[in-house]
Amino acid sequence: MVNEALPKAGQTLLINGNWRAANDSSTLPLINPANGTELTQIAQASASDIAEACLAAANAFPTWAGLSGRERAHILQRAAAIYRERYLEDSPRWLTLENGKPLNDSLKECRYSADVLDFYAAEARRFRGSHFAGDQGATHSFVFQQPVGVVAAIIPWNFPVDLLAWKIGPGLAAGCTFVIKPSEEAPLAALLLVKACEEAGLPPGTLNVLTGDGQVGAALIERPEVSLVAFTGSVATGKRVAQAAAKGLKRTLLELGGSAPFIVCRDANLDLAVPEALRRCFSHTGQICISVNRIFVQRDLLEEFTDRFVAAASQLHVTSDGLAEPAADMGPLMNAHAVAHVQAHIDQARSAGATLLLGGSRPRDARFPSDGFYLQPTVLGAVSTDMRVMQEETFGPVAPIASFHTLEEAIHAANSTPYGLAAYLYTQDLDAAFYASQRLQFGGIGINVNDVTDIRSPFGGMKQSGLGREMGEPGLDAYREMKHVRYRLQLPRQ
Numbered sequence: 001m002v003n004e005a006l007p008k009a010g011q012t013l014l015i016n017g018n019w020r021a022a023n024d025s026s027t028l029p030l031i032n033p034a035n036g037t038e039l040t041q042i043a044q045a046s047a048s049d050i051a052e053a054c055l056a057a058a059n060a061f062p063t064w065a066g067l068s069g070r071e072r073a074h075i076l077q078r079a080a081a082i083y084r085e086r087y088l089e090d091s092p093r094w095l096t097l098e099n100g101k102p103l104n105d106s107l108k109e110c111r112y113s114a115d116v117l118d119f120y121a122a123e124a125r126r127f128r129g130s131h132f133a134g135d136q137g138a139t140h141s142f143v144f145q146q147p148v149g150v151v152a153a154i155i156p157w158n159f160p161v162d163l164l165a166w167k168i169g170p171g172l173a174a175g176c177t178f179v180i181k182p183s184e185e186a187p188l189a190a191l192l193l194v195k196a197c198e199e200a201g202l203p204p205g206t207l208n209v210l211t212g213d214g215q216v217g218a219a220l221i222e223r224p225e226v227s228l229v230a231f232t233g234s235v236a237t238g239k240r241v242a243q244a245a246a247k248g249l250k251r252t253l254l255e256l257g258g259s260a261p262f263i264v265c266r267d268a269n270l271d272l273a274v275p276e277a278l279r280r281c282f283s284h285t286g287q288i289c290i291s292v293n294r295i296f297v298q299r300d301l302l303e304e305f306t307d308r309f310v311a312a313a314s315q316l317h318v319t320s321d322g323l324a325e326p327a328a329d330m331g332p333l334m335n336a337h338a339v340a341h342v343q344a345h346i347d348q349a350r351s352a353g354a355t356l357l358l359g360g361s362r363p364r365d366a367r368f369p370s371d372g373f374y375l376q377p378t379v380l381g382a383v384s385t386d387m388r389v390m391q392e393e394t395f396g397p398v399a400p401i402a403s404f405h406t407l408e409e410a411i412h413a414a415n416s417t418p419y420g421l422a423a424y425l426y427t428q429d430l431d432a433a434f435y436a437s438q439r440l441q442f443g444g445i446g447i448n449v450n451d452v453t454d455i456r457s458p459f460g461g462m463k464q465s466g467l468g469r470e471m472g473e474p475g476l477d478a479y480r481e482m483k484h485v486r487y488r489l490q491l492p493r494q
């Protein structure tokens with residue numbers, strides 16, 4: 001697929017307003033996970049590209065930070081409008097090609113990304129400081145917010161457009177400049193969001209892009225120009241990022257992996273709980289940080305819930321072409337490593353006594369290209385909390401179902417992993433919902449709702465799922481530094 005809007009193959013670096021190849025011309029192949037074919041080549045940034053991008057961002061900082069909130073808001077709003085007008089066809093198509101999600105899901109992600117820019121455009125106009133009289137003598141205190149400086153934004157492949165918007169939205173609103181390191185596995189759809197920002201009048205150097213693998217991300221963090229590392233990705237990489245940032249005492253915003261529990265109490269409305277659990281287990285092939293990883297059903301409802309869930313899961317439509325079948329329920333996994341990891345979780349659970357209720361392996365249907373990365377929607381019963389599938393992030397289309405007797409027991413089991421991103425509870429008992437919300441150690445809790453993302457509300461993890469919050473007004477915090485100016489009034493000169 002040729003697209004005039006996208007940079008040419010291998011020329012995916014944006015440095016100081018110029019799209020170009022790496023200085024040493026290195027490239028990486030971009031693979032379509034649905035069939036293993038090469039989509040194009042992306043640039044693999046070299047050390048000198050990384051240095052140039054960081055210097056460009058540092059040089060652009062005074063200009064961008066020096067604009068008023070109103071001026072920054074206008075550019076952000078224009079970027080959202082341009083993205084909707086010019087790129088809402090191509091960006092979702094590339095997203096489907098590079099990361100496998102069916103087109104309707106890609107479209108939803110891209111639309112939401114534009115909404116995020118609009119939201120932070122409005123926030124840019126609301127920045128306020130404070131002033132108060134000091135409590136000693138004739139002093140006054142002024143507290144205001146300033147942008148932190150150059151941000152290294154490192155993005156994963158699963159929501160590459162949205163998660164970029166979650167960073168550049170608040171960061172640009174606050175007055176920061178950026179060096180963006182998209183995922184090497186899904187960079188293209190997000191480049192079109194960057195293009196929309198450029199076309200909206202963003203000064204050159206305000207957003208720079210370095211495509212390439214993890215080594216590019218690691219080298220970027222080391223650069224002295226970088227003040228904040230805004231990272232979304234796995235816990236393992238997040239720990240490496242935190243260590244590297246700590247060497248320079250750089251600020252970090254870390255949005256990491258999860259293992260979300262879905263608790264179904266005996267008074268739950270199963271007409272709601274079953275389809276919502278299903279969607280949150282299997283959409284994007286289970287590769288969402290807030291995907292349901294573990295289902296806990298109160299003992300009296302276990303058989304009914306399981307029967308209905310398995311029946312519904314067996315009807316899911318898996319596609320090998322998310323463009324031709326935009327409304328499919330799920331597509332391929334991202335890569336061979338992901339297939340091996342998910343299969344290992346299934347196999348370990350089965351060898352430890354879990355029952356296979358559905359799926360469990362690659363689909364045998366010839367519709368699925370042998371070089372694509374597929375697994376059937378899988379449901380496991382009789383699981384125990386010590387199995388890998390109940391302890392680690394599976395990040396695949398697997399639903400393990402366990403039972404519990406008391407709510408206390410379910411909360412304890414839900415809290416028994418190192419993760420703390422999202423949890424879901426289905427009940428009609430308001431007291432039980434409040435009680436559990438207090439005790440569940442997760443940054444986002446959905447009560448009778450299977451999504452904890454809301455544009456106005458903070459999103460982020462407790463425990464090893466991260467540090468800091470994105471979205472809503474709190475999403476600005478990482479990008480701003482508070483400054484206190486204390487002023488002594490002197491007697492007027494005679």
Ligand code: NAD
Nearest residue numbers: 155156157182183213214217218233234237255256257289
């Ligand atoms: P990943 O950690 O493998 O990679 C994320 C990014 O980090 C990529 O751009 C990669 O190139 C880069 N990277 C790799 N090594 C690096 C290093 N040493 N230093 C700096 N950068 C480096 O994650 P992934 O496989 O792309 O994404 C999936 C993971 O992301 C899952 O664990 C998922 O839960 C998590 N995630 C979290 C959220 C959230 O908001 N909490 C959202 C989406 C995805």
